[in-house]
Amino acid sequence: MRADQYQRHLDAVTDYIYAHLDDDLSLETLAHVSGFSRFHWHRIYRAVRGETTAQTVRRLRLERAAAMLRETSWPVERIARKAGFTGSEVFSRSFLRSYGTTPSQFRTGQRPASTDSALTSSGSGSTSSVREVPGWPVRVEARCGYRLAASEHRGAYMDIGRAFSRVKDRMGAGSPMVAIYEDDPDAVPRADLRSAAGTVADPGTKIPHDLVERTVPAGRYAIMRYIGPYSSMHAAYLWLYGQWLPNSGEEPRDHPIIEEYLTDPATTPPVRAVTDILLPLL
Template identity: 40%
Template sequence: MTNKPPTLRDYARRVQRAMAWLAAHPGREPRLEELAAAAAFSPCHFHRIYRLLAGETPAETVARQRLSLAAAALLKSRTPVAAVAKAAGYGSVAAFTRAFRAQFGLPPAAYRLQGGISPVRPIRSNPEETRMFDVTIRPSPAMRLAVLPHQGPYDTIAARFDELGALAAGHALETEETRWIGLYWDDPQTVPAAELRSAAGFSLPEGAQPPAPATLTDVPAMTVAALRFKGPYAELEAAYTWLYREWLPQSGREPADHPAMEHYLNDCRALPPAEWVTDILLPLK
């Protein structure tokens, strides 16, 4: 594998710092000078370098993250749409509605009322209306992951993946075989949001080391129950509920002592949320 020049690897670490700044200031409209200072770049060149390593502009990163958080807020809370719009950085409900519809295909109120793009209903309430999933029991290979830990609501882990993406690009670590993996230790229905533990990761090529500040995590080979989900990440929790409440008790299997994982199969920056594909991986004994 060809190593990237040291300067580009340094650029990746600095862009990662700018992304971390964005994550630490979710309610603020970022100014070019602040982001450039966080990355120690001249404002004249920051945008070009950021786009080179992130695959999108800072404004696109912010909009994608905020709209995903808005989708989660619409599904998981009763916060008024106007307050969700304000938290997402929009000056009016009309502007928020236009942006949300363009991204998710539905206006915010309809998205909430419908329960998402592809809502999951409890099987016991009305079996004919239940969205069923294909679950496959299969081996999962051992992986060496470069990870960034995350503590807090699972819906905010996207920022860690964005940082990892910049680091992977700057160190020439992403290949056609790269797997982007999320690790999730806790149940968001029982653990306070601020205490939820997770990690964003990507699989390392053989012999490669994780780029700082990412660290190495070894995931052993195991058997998993794999549920394929197509749709926004904000809607994954309903699929987890179905997997644990409906599939697992009827399967005759028991979960192993390892966190649940998510394998993200396509690029959320290049596709609308309705096309995002995720494998939920439940480790089994």
């Protein structure tokens, strides 16, 4: 079987998982969807994705549950059942292991610590300054541009993971992962949101035919370091646009917002996930 055939089979499984998070996602079910032998399917998936199918399903269900805790007033028991848990106690223990806090505490809006870390983002900059302001750490930096091998996504931003899976399958997981977000989720219907998931591609790298080339242009950026679950990132965006930008003396450039992911969600607990949010500046 050719490499592109393997990728199509993996794409089918990824799409099925996202579309059927409330359904039976057993190894047997996903093996049938994949078209691979049930004796080999799980080894293939784990080798390519870096996690088992059970870990993928559990991670995605918990991510959706975290979003529900913030976006709805549903009781924790109802969210637990929606996430596939038999009860709120089992759900709370699993949520605590992944998010470092209980569902109830997470719902109240406790913000992860925003202390900076020694991690560095992709791309190199020529000048940098750190603005000491309350909130999340922000630095203004001149950055070199770079190209992406990307998969375009239409729909809820929390579902962009399926596009990232396609990119990783084709390009490998060694290069930094980056997303471009075209629309404001507070202003555009969820089904119409446009984004692109990509990985940094060297100038001489050929972009696979079923991916697209996107560019992160050179220029000045306000770079906000965010540490914590993706489902809680909305508050950081509100602070960046509502507090930092009006008081910074800066003006945004006509280019979408960019996120650079410095940790892998398959191996990093959500509470320790590190993301740089890049706001293009004039």
